[in-house]
Amino acid sequence: MTGRVRLFIPAVRRGILQAESGQELPFSVPEEVADLHGGDIVEFELARDGRALASNITLRHRWAEMLNEQHRPLVNEFHNTIRIHT
16 A cells, blocks of 8 residues: 555654555554655555554655756746846
């Protein structure tokens, strides 16, 4: 399944993600995966014990990179239309 990180607290390596279905799921990650940010797109599995808990979180796409991709044409247009005088 895929979803988006809604909240992540690096100090405790816990957070909440929102699945594509809209369901919000708590999660925790091991120390080596503790570099997540709000908005990041992740892949995950549901806990096997039937609880609404995401596990095996894998980063798929950084929110900041996606934002840059979406707005790059606007940024380029802006830079082409202004002139900075020094």
